[in-house]
Every structure is written in C-alpha cells, then in structure tokens.
Amino acid sequence: MDILVFVIVFAALLTGFATIEIRIARTDRRTARVEHKLDLILDHLGLREAEPWRGEVAELARTGRTIQAIKVYREATDAGLKEAKEAVDRIAAG
Template sequence: MDTAIWAAVSLLVLGSVAGLAGNGGRLTRADRRLARIEHKLDLILDHLGLREEDPRLDEVAGLARAGRTIEAIKTYREITGAGLKEAKDAVDRMTA
C-alpha cells in the first residue's frame, strides 16, 4: 500500500512539474511576441518622428558620457525592457 501511495504522489509531482514547464514555454513565447510587438511600435514611432521621453533616460545619457557604458546599458535595459543589443545600440547613439 505504501508503494502505491508513493507512486501516486510521484505521478502528481511529475505532472505538476511538466505542467509548470509547459506554462513556462508559453510565457517565454508570449514574452517573445510582446518584444516583437514593442519593436514594431518603436519602428512606427521612429518613422513618425515621435519619441517617448522618459526622464530617467537622462541618467543613462550621463552614464554613457562619463564612460560608464556597461552601467548605462544596464540602466537602459531596466528602464525600457530592451534587449542587450538594442540597449547597446541606444547607448552608442547617445555618445555619438
């Protein structure tokens, strides 16, 4: 009887872990889709000449001008949610 209980508990745990892994995959896919949508919106805003100004971006520009590029990239990513390459490109444009 103890073996049957342990087998049932094990199956429940494995099923729960598999379910969580499946949900994680969907969240990752949703995150990727959201990032693509945000990127497309950014392209549209750029095309229209509109900018979403965030006062915290002045801090990023200050860090970039001070030569603290890594901190600037990290801060930019925290503020905007951008990926590493996008953040690096944005910080590079700030110092150009």
Template sequence: MDTAVLFLTCVVILGIAALRTRRSRAERRAARAERELDLVPGHLGLRDEVPRLDEIVTLVRRGEKIQAIKVYREATGADLVEAEEAVDRLVRR
C-alpha cells in the same frame, strides 16, 4: 502508493513545463510587438525629445555610463532596463 506519487510528480512537472512554455511564448510576442511599436515614431518622422540629452551624451562620451543611466532615469522617469537600453543606443551612435 509509490506509483501514485510518481504519477502525480510527473503531472506536476509537465504542468510547470507547459506554463513556462506559454509564458515564454507570450514574452516573445510582447517583445516583438514592442519592437514594432518602437519603429512607428521613426516612420512618422517624430523624434522623442529627451530632457538633459546633452548632459547624458557628455557622460556617455566620458565613459560614465552608470551616471548617464541615472540622469536618463531622473529626466524621463524610465525604469532601469529602459534607461540602460536608451543609453546603449546613444553609445552606438
């Protein structure tokens, strides 16, 4: 009985590890595809116009990053992660 429980536990643990590996591989692929797609507009000479960009830049320059993220989200409908990444790009300019 103890051997069967041990075997079953090992099978479950190995199954979970395999699923996590597949998921992380898929996440890496998706991230790479997203980065490549982000390069397309620049390559084509297209600029993504951000509403209220002047206000967002002013907030960033004043060190009000959280407020800048909030304004970016309101203006574009972006989720939190996307807005934070966009504001971080503005900081690096």
C-alpha cells in the same frame, strides 16, 4: 503506492510548469514583436517617447560608467542585460 502517487503528481507538476514557461516565452516573443512594430511606427511618424532617464544614461556612458548606465536603463525600461547594453552603446555613440 505512496511513491507512485508522488511520482505521478511530481510529473504532472513538471509538465504544468514546462507548459507555463513555454506560454510565457511565447508571450514574451509576441510582446517584443509588437513593441518593435510600435517603434517602427513611431520612427516613421517622427515621434519620440518621452525618456527622462535618457540624459542620465548618456552622461553615465560618456563618462565611462557603462555599468551604472546599463543599470539605470534596465530599471527604467525593464530591458534584459543584452538589450540594455546595446541600447547604452547606441546612446553613448549618438
């Protein structure tokens, strides 16, 4: 009987965690869409967000220290690894 209760509780916890992860993923996607739209609006208006870290990232990327540039970018923006790599590549090219 104790094992049955344990299995039921464990299954309920797993279901709960899966539901939470799905909600977090959905919220992350919504947030990304909103951020993208805001970026488009800022670009359309010709406005730029102050980015004091941008110079440091550009300098690191131009001097071949891409990994450090990605690290600085991620710390400043909370971006994921792929997004940070792409952004550093764009900053270095521009």
